Amino acid sequence: MNEIIQSCTSCNHTTNLAECYPRCPICNEPLNVSLIESGSINYEATWSDPFYIRYRDFYPYLDNTIKISLGEGLTPLMPLENVAKELNLSSVYVKNETLNPTWSFKDRGSVIGVMHAIKNGYSKIGTVSTGNMAASIAAYGAKAGLKTYIFVKGDMLPEKVNPIAIYGPKVLQVKGEYSVLYEQSLQIGQEKHIAFINSDVPMRIEGSKSIAYEICEQTGFNVPDFVIIPTSAGGNFRGIVKGFVEFYKAGIIKKIPRPVCVQSAGCAPIAKAFLNNEDTISHFGNTSTIAPAIGNPNPPSGNEVLRLLKRYLGLAVTVTNCEIIKAQKQLASYGVFSQPAGAVPLAALYKLTDELIPHDSSVALVTTGGGLKDSSVLGKHKLDAEVINISELSYKL
Numbered sequence: 001m002n003e004i005i006q007s008c009t010s011c012n013h014t015t016n017l018a019e020c021y022p023r024c025p026i027c028n029e030p031l032n033v034s035l036i037e038s039g040s041i042n043y044e045a046t047w048s049d050p051f052y053i054r055y056r057d058f059y060p061y062l063d064n065t066i067k068i069s070l071g072e073g074l075t076p077l078m079p080l081e082n083v084a085k086e087l088n089l090s091s092v093y094v095k096n097e098t099l100n101p102t103w104s105f106k107d108r109g110s111v112i113g114v115m116h117a118i119k120n121g122y123s124k125i126g127t128v129s130t131g132n133m134a135a136s137i138a139a140y141g142a143k144a145g146l147k148t149y150i151f152v153k154g155d156m157l158p159e160k161v162n163p164i165a166i167y168g169p170k171v172l173q174v175k176g177e178y179s180v181l182y183e184q185s186l187q188i189g190q191e192k193h194i195a196f197i198n199s200d201v202p203m204r205i206e207g208s209k210s211i212a213y214e215i216c217e218q219t220g221f222n223v224p225d226f227v228i229i230p231t232s233a234g235g236n237f238r239g240i241v242k243g244f245v246e247f248y249k250a251g252i253i254k255k256i257p258r259p260v261c262v263q264s265a266g267c268a269p270i271a272k273a274f275l276n277n278e279d280t281i282s283h284f285g286n287t288s289t290i291a292p293a294i295g296n297p298n299p300p301s302g303n304e305v306l307r308l309l310k311r312y313l314g315l316a317v318t319v320t321n322c323e324i325i326k327a328q329k330q331l332a333s334y335g336v337f338s339q340p341a342g343a344v345p346l347a348a349l350y351k352l353t354d355e356l357i358p359h360d361s362s363v364a365l366v367t368t369g370g371g372l373k374d375s376s377v378l379g380k381h382k383l384d385a386e387v388i389n390i391s392e393l394s395y396k397l
């Protein structure tokens with residue numbers, strides 16, 4: 001096997017894997033860990049082994065004696081037969097990432113990122129986040145017993161800060177531009193030897209690739225034609241595509257699903273650039289979205305997502321707040337309570353089917369995070385509950 005390194009997604013400049021720095025020192029585009037092009041699934045992994053043991057051939061750089069798993073990954077893939085029938089598709093699946101330890105897919109990247117930081121001698125970790133990633137890093141930092149720094153937005157409400165603070169990290173509510181904070185955290189991390197495990201660092205991509213591996217196994221290696229991914233920074237999108245490419249190169253699957261990037265109409269820097277045929281994204285001004293988890297106006301992996309969309313015949317689309325709320329309710333009607341960001345793939349499916357996603361296609365929707373994380377949005381639904389007297393019970397049924 002060739003040495004495993006990090007290389008720039010744009011100019012191919014290479015750096016040492018031990019450096020917990022996510023961007024190219026030459027062109028400032030994001031870095032990727034080398035493609036792992038051979039390997040097989042470890043069917044001897046037991047049900048209590050973490051996902052990276054099951055797929056250990058594809059994580060050769062990890063030190064598996066570092067045991068900080070919280071049981072992330074290995075989530076269900078659930079068919080939505082009614083939707084498939086309604087839209088004349090051969091199958092529609094939900095990859096239910098709401099079932100992770102801190103209720104979002106972020107836990108996959110957190111476990112890999114924190115293991116990598118520990119292996120490389122870091123005793124301090126951190127992240128910059130609007131919510132899910134903060135809770136996830138705080139949980140793994142607690143489990144690993146590391147000093148953990150969480151930078152969140154200055155105006156974050158206590159109801160959102162508290163579910164992060166409960167794990168006991170140092171939470172700093174920082175006022176100012178969020179994308180500047182991202183860059184600065186990387187700088188400070190280098191100076192103070194803190195591993196900042198931000199949204200699109202190489203090890204987060206490595207965590208997210210397991211979503212693709214699992215979809216391969218759960219469809220009996222008959223992978224879907226399309227995989228629809230809610231996209232903000234672009235890390236999860238990159239990871240899922242990398243996972244399919246690796247299994248394809250290793251001969252485990254016969255085709256690479258076409259990736260679909262979905263964004264909110266009120267914050268769509270990647271979709272806008274894609275639809276305008278541009279090679280680079282530009283800052284999206286005046287954002288407004290009901291799905292804050294996909295609200296990054298200046299996604300650090302935006303240009304790389306555009307490159308991947310081109311390379312793998314992907315699609316990009318936007319959905320409105322109204323469509324998101326409708327999709328959230330519809331998913332709940334099948335028993336899956338997702339937060340708004342996790343519902344956007346279903347909304348996108350309705351937009352794309354017929355014209356861009358042809359009949360009889362098979363599609364996987366990545367439902368990225370759980371609904372209880374964002375209860376403020378429930379007021380947008382018409383949810384009835386009736387107060388009655390105990391004596392009235394029999395009339396009401």
Ligand SMILES: *Cc1c(COP(=O)(O)O)cnc(C)c1O
Pocket residue numbers: 104105106132133199230231232233234235236237293294339341342368369370
């Ligand atoms: C982080 C997050 C996303 C966006 O993922 P990126 O890697 O930033 O593109 C989507 N949905 C949920 C629920 C998230 O927490």
Ligand SMILES: [Zn+2]
Pocket residue numbers: 008009010011012013024025026027028029
């Ligand atoms: Zn570069």
